[in-house]
Amino acid sequence: xxxxxxxxxxxxxxxxxxxxxxxxxxxxxxxxxxxxxxxxxxxxxxxxxxxxxxxxxxxxxxxxxxxxxxxxxxxxxxxxxxxxxxxxxxxxxxxxxxxxxxxxxxxxxxxxxxxxxxxxxxxxxxxxxxxxxxxxxxxxxxxxxxxxxxxxxxxxxxxxxxxxxxxxxxxxxxxxxxxxxxxxxxxxxxxxxxxxxxxxxxxxxxxxxxxxxxxxxxxxxxx
Amino acid sequence: xxxxxxxxxxxxxxxxxxxxxxxxxxxxxxxxxxxxxxxxxxxxxxxxxxxxxxxxxxxxxxxxxxxxxxxxxxxxxxxxxxxxxxxxxxxxxxxxxxxxxxxxxxxxxxxxxxxxxxxxxxxxxxxxxxxxxxxxxxxxxxxxxxxxxxxxxxxxxxxxxxxxxxxxxxxxxxxxxxxxxxxxxxxxxxxxxxxxxxxxxxxxxxxxxxxxxxxxxxxxxxx
Numbered sequence: 001x002x003x004x005x006x007x008x009x010x011x012x013x014x015x016x017x018x019x020x021x022x023x024x025x026x027x028x029x030x031x032x033x034x035x036x037x038x039x040x041x042x043x044x045x046x047x048x049x050x051x052x053x054x055x056x057x058x059x060x061x062x063x064x065x066x067x068x069x070x071x072x073x074x075x076x077x078x079x080x081x082x083x084x085x086x087x088x089x090x091x092x093x094x095x096x097x098x099x100x101x102x103x104x105x106x107x108x109x110x111x112x113x114x115x116x117x118x119x120x121x122x123x124x125x126x127x128x129x130x131x132x133x134x135x136x137x138x139x140x141x142x143x144x145x146x147x148x149x150x151x152x153x154x155x156x157x158x159x160x161x162x163x164x165x166x167x168x169x170x171x172x173x174x175x176x177x178x179x180x181x182x183x184x185x186x187x188x189x190x191x192x193x194x195x196x197x198x199x200x201x202x203x204x205x206x207x208x209x210x211x212x213x214x215x216x217x218x219x220x221x222x223x
Numbered sequence: 224x225x226x227x228x229x230x231x232x233x234x235x236x237x238x239x240x241x242x243x244x245x246x247x248x249x250x251x252x253x254x255x256x257x258x259x260x261x262x263x264x265x266x267x268x269x270x271x272x273x274x275x276x277x278x279x280x281x282x283x284x285x286x287x288x289x290x291x292x293x294x295x296x297x298x299x300x301x302x303x304x305x306x307x308x309x310x311x312x313x314x315x316x317x318x319x320x321x322x323x324x325x326x327x328x329x330x331x332x333x334x335x336x337x338x339x340x341x342x343x344x345x346x347x348x349x350x351x352x353x354x355x356x357x358x359x360x361x362x363x364x365x366x367x368x369x370x371x372x373x374x375x376x377x378x379x380x381x382x383x384x385x386x387x388x389x390x391x392x393x394x395x396x397x398x399x400x401x402x403x404x405x406x407x408x409x410x411x412x413x414x415x416x417x418x419x420x421x422x423x424x425x426x427x428x429x430x431x432x433x434x435x436x437x438x439x440x441x442x443x444x445x446x
Contacts, residue, residue: 008271011275012235012238012268012271012272012275013238013239013275013276013278014237014238014239014240015235015236015237015238016236016237017237034266035269036259036260036261036266037259037269037292037297037298038259038261038293041297042269042270042301043257043259043266043268043269043270043292043298044268044269044271045235045266045267045268045269045272046258046260046265046266046267046268047265047266048231048235048267049235049268052234052235052236053236055236069260069266070261074260074264075260075266078265
């Protein structure tokens with residue numbers, strides 16, 4: 001299981017230090033929630049935040065960029081230049097999804113596709129052999145701190161079956177409302193990359209390292 | 224003359240520290256360039272960067288937010304909640320500019336309006352009595368590090384005349400390509416708020432404090 005802390009929940013005023021706290025605690029991925037204020041209501045940040053994290057990528061950290069933007073194809077080159085490892089686009093934002101996925105790979109990134117909670121898995125049917133990552137949104141994208149939508153567990157299980165059926169080794173990532181008390185459920189359903197924001201970076205009760213350790217403990221208990 | 228360093232040119236990985244270096248050197252304003260990847264090609268950052276700068280606002284720093292976004296009215300409440308002091312909108316993005324300016328003020332912020340380089344000053348004719356700030360773009364918005372468009376000096380001079388003619392005390396701000404070697408020219412033309420990005424935050428040759436001092440020296444020499 002890969003934990004991908006979402007820097008949207010980190011302290012943007014001291015981003016490098018806060019992100020590094022997660023990496024020092026053993027995190028191999030960082031998840032970067034890009035929002036344009038159009039595909040979703042809020043504007044978060046763009047390529048220069050990815051660029052700011054290059055010292056961590058140089059140490060081997062995977063920069064996992066989730067593009068909650070309209071016409072993501074207009075932004076892919078900027079994210080590739082900024083040093084994104086993975087670019088994930090929404091099927092709802094991509095009428096030419098195959099072309100967009102090819103562009104991501106041509107630019108030297110791994111290609112992810114993602115679905116809003118109400119978008120059915122059948123939308124992945126044709127593109128699945130071409131992707132490196134499938135992201136199941138377990139909340140509606142656009143804000144941190146939302147509650148896990150329960151039927152997401154079944155959606156993860158069905159996505160896992162689709163990937164296995166074609167022999168795909170693509171990552172199956174889940175994002176939204178995952179905490180130590182429900183992470184075992186989504187991992188058992190077949191997810192192998194877990195995005196967590198406030199559950200990692202909120203330090204009001206525990207440090208970042210302790211928050212990450214709580215996820216590990218939750219999975220040991222299940223195993 | 225007020226210098227408003229643009230945090231777009233600051234190191235986003237250590238934003239608070241870099242912004243504080245400018246404040247410690249005497250800066251009273253910080254300029255925040257919000258881009259949505261639609262009105263301009265690039266996505267920069269949104270309200271949570273304004274929120275991250277609240278410790279500086281609490282010390283009296285003015286957070287001067289320039290919204291290079293389509294439909295800025297959809298984002299104004301988020302920026303007010305995040306703690307923006309001033310919100311400046313593009314006349315090109317606001318078919319209902321008077322309504323948008325009223326909304327900014329109703330939300331407790333000061334209202335600015337701005338024009339792209341090719342947009343004529345006559346577009347301000349009706350709205351001028353209602354605004355707290357006029358921003359003259361002396362480069363095309365959307366990226367840092369561009370060269371000052373020479374005819375901007377005449378545009379500033381004419382904007383100053385328009386403000387004086389109605390007895391307005393609105394700030395006259397200029398943004399784009401301003402360096403110590405041309406700041407005296409735009410101040411002489413009537414600008415009293417100067418946005419500078421890389422000329423302040425680029426520390427390859429001089430520190431932030433030395434960069435700010437260079438602007439001060441340039442104005443002393445003129446006076």
